Amino acid sequence: MTESPVLCSIDLDAPGKHVGRLQVPRSSNESGWSNQYVPIVSVARGEGPTALVLGGVHGDEPEGQIAALNLARELRPEHVNGRVTVIPCVSIDASRAYTRLWPSGANMNRSFPGSPTGRPDEQLADFFSTVLFPRSDIVVDMHSGGRTGLCLPWSEMHWVDDAAQRAAMVDGMFHWNTHWCCVYIDIAGTGLLVGEAERQGKIVVSTELGGGGHVTAAIHRLAGSGLRNVLRRFGVIDGEAVTRTDLGLPEQALLMATELDNYLLAPESGLFETLVDLGQRVSVDEPVGRIHFLERPDREPEVIRSKTAGIVCVVRAIATTEQGDNVVVVAREADRSELD
Numbered sequence: 445m446t447e448s449p450v451l452c453s454i455d456l457d458a459p460g461k462h463v464g465r466l467q468v469p470r471s472s473n474e475s476g477w478s479n480q481y482v483p484i485v486s487v488a489r490g491e492g493p494t495a496l497v498l499g500g501v502h503g504d505e506p507e508g509q510i511a512a513l514n515l516a517r518e519l520r521p522e523h524v525n526g527r528v529t530v531i532p533c534v535s536i537d538a539s540r541a542y543t544r545l546w547p548s549g550a551n552m553n554r555s556f557p558g559s560p561t562g563r564p565d566e567q568l569a570d571f572f573s574t575v576l577f578p579r580s581d582i583v584v585d586m587h588s589g590g591r592t593g594l595c596l597p598w599s600e601m602h603w604v605d606d607a608a609q610r611a612a613m614v615d616g617m618f619h620w621n622t623h624w625c626c627v628y629i630d631i632a633g634t635g636l637l638v639g640e641a642e643r644q645g646k647i648v649v650s651t652e653l654g655g656g657g658h659v660t661a662a663i664h665r666l667a668g669s670g671l672r673n674v675l676r677r678f679g680v681i682d683g684e685a686v687t688r689t690d691l692g693l694p695e696q697a698l699l700m701a702t703e704l705d706n707y708l709l710a711p712e713s714g715l716f717e718t719l720v721d722l723g724q725r726v727s728v729d730e731p732v733g734r735i736h737f738l739e740r741p742d743r744e745p746e747v748i749r750s751k752t753a754g755i756v757c758v759v760r761a762i763a764t765t766e767q768g769d770n771v772v773v774v775a776r777e778a779d780r781s782e783l784d
């Protein structure tokens with residue numbers, strides 16, 4: 445097995461708080477012999493579980509990056525029972541550009557499990573898969589819809605077959621205390637970060653906290669409070685975890701977006717008009733959007749209809765649309781007993 449070319453400047457097992465960086469080999473037009481730095485923060489004290497907290501796998505999703513930065517800055521060793529490792533922004537050049545993908549075109553969330561001899565994104569993914577995930581019990585990976593998608597704010601999970609792992613992931617998902625929780629599938633390729641962490645048996649907790657290119661104060665609060673509550677739930681940081689009932693809120697609404705028909709794709713390229721709002725309940729065949737044709741003012745817009753009954757949980761955030769782009773996701777309302 446080739447050793448990872450990625451360097452870590454701090455000892456992730458050392459007690460106390462340490463701020464360092466990962467260094468990924470880089471050779472560019474501007475600098476032939478260089479490294480890309482990815483900041484990493486470790487806070488450790490005593491025996492206890494290890495949580496890996498990740499933001500900014502996609503650069504146009506600032507919600508998780510800011511929640512992770514706040515956590516990394518505020519966390520002290522005396523708050524921790526075990527280890528918290530925070531990488532506030534995994535895809536740092538993408539965040540600088542406010543784009544989903546790396547400037548190289550790489551989608552960090554399609555680069556797993558990675559390769560020590562692959563592209564820089566694959567080398568970084570390989571470091572996660574071979575160094576960071578094996579030493580972690582809990583992996584928190586925060587996402588949103590980014591610039592192109594507006595999601596209901598939710599915590600989420602893939603279905604995993606192992607009942608004990610699934611029960612722990614459901615527990616983590618519910619303890620973000622979002623109103624919506626979603627079980628989803630990957631319709632746009634393999635190689636996801638969470639998929640590799642799940643394969644390694646980790647308790648994976650993920651989110652889609654809004655999106656659309658703008659973050660409200662309420663979303664920032666939800667990102668920060670949910671992240672801390674999940675870490676409390678698993679005993680990694682001190683304090684009692686709270687439930688929605690404790691907070692005087694109604695129980696979570698569980699959504700299942702586990703069928704291809706939940707994901708509606710644009711039949712043609714054009715200008716997308718949504719006919720539905722987030723959280724709206726729709727029925728089968730109900731029109732959810734229309735594609736307009738700038739070059740054909742005489743042409744009727746193409747109507748997109750829901751294939752399933754359920755709740756609108758994602759709406760495309762930018763109107764300019766190419767054939768095959770996801771424009772709306774309609775998820776089925778489900779009972780939490782389905783997750784047993």
Ligand SMILES: [Zn+2]
Pocket residue numbers: 501502505553587588590
């Ligand atoms: Zn994302």
